[in-house]
Amino acid sequence: MGLVATRLTASLGLTLGLGFVFLPLGCGSGPLGNPRPRAHGSGDGPSVPAATVAALSACAEHGAARLTDTHYAIMFDVDVRADGRVDKAKVRESMIDDREIVSCMEDALRGMSLPGVVTPLRAAGPVYGGSVSPEGRTPLGHPAAAVAGAAVNLIPIVLVAAGVTIVVAVTAHVVEEAVEAIEKWPKEVEDKCYPRLYECLNNTSQPWWNRRRFGDRKECNACFRECLKDSGEWPMYKCPPPGYFPN
Structure with missing residues (x-):
């Protein structure tokens, strides 16, 4: 070998x-x-x-x-x-x-x-x-x-x-x-978005209630870019974290 x-x-x-x-x-x-x-x-x-x-x-x-x-x-x-x-x-x-x-x-x-x-x-x-x-x-x-x-x-x-x-x-x-x-990108925006990105990459499957709209997989990169653009607001509607359910 x-x-x-x-x-x-x-x-x-x-x-x-x-x-x-x-x-x-x-x-x-x-x-x-x-x-x-x-x-x-x-x-x-x-x-x-x-x-x-x-x-x-x-x-x-x-x-x-x-x-x-x-x-x-x-x-x-x-x-x-x-x-x-x-x-x-x-x-x-x-x-x-x-x-x-x-x-x-x-x-x-x-x-x-x-x-x-x-x-x-x-x-x-x-x-x-x-x-x-x-x-x-x-x-x-x-x-x-x-x-x-x-x-x-x-x-x-x-x-x-x-x-x-x-x-x-x-x-x-x-x-x-x-x-x-x-x-x-201001540091405070990054500090809000990066943890959500890692969380998303570790759980890329969409929950059952979101698959009809966005498919089976989360588009983590797109959600990360949206978060940076929106001053640190993570798009929960598109890339919900584990356990999240909309009100």
Whole structure:
């Protein structure tokens, strides 16, 4: 397995962190030594949302039978906007030459939410003209404060389908527009909206009484933007928190 990790690293120019994914197969692996898909686990940096991991797994499962090798790796770059939303995903390097699988994974990454990448911007003094000290705010997600154009490596994902192992590495890039937008948001508005966003992302299913109007899933990113626009008022009608019922 060490040879596989070395080959993947050499082929893609991956970081040491990506190669490390293959090291703990003996104690952290699934049945028959297959590594479990990872998105939340030990390691530095934000992780890919569970729903996105599930979509990536579906891409692998649908196309693994067409692949001729047993181990692959693919690297993506994604652009993160001010609300944490990803609206652009593209392949940087790939060992997979199956366009259907690659396109499916791009679609899976596009539209996911990565608030843990953007939130540290609030702790960066230059974003606020140096008027707020980093000690006054506790960043969530990645421990290092992000800046426009910064690259944040997410925790790599290991997918296993039909005997094929695929490592998916994602690097998130904070777009310049994110900083410009965040500069316009007062801290007190952010402090009201961000907790609601995290709460929503952890419970994206609409309650039964709201599904006829808004469907089965909450649009957390849209509700977050509405909250910022409305000075911190969370749209309960569209993204109700658990236990909430309108009067």
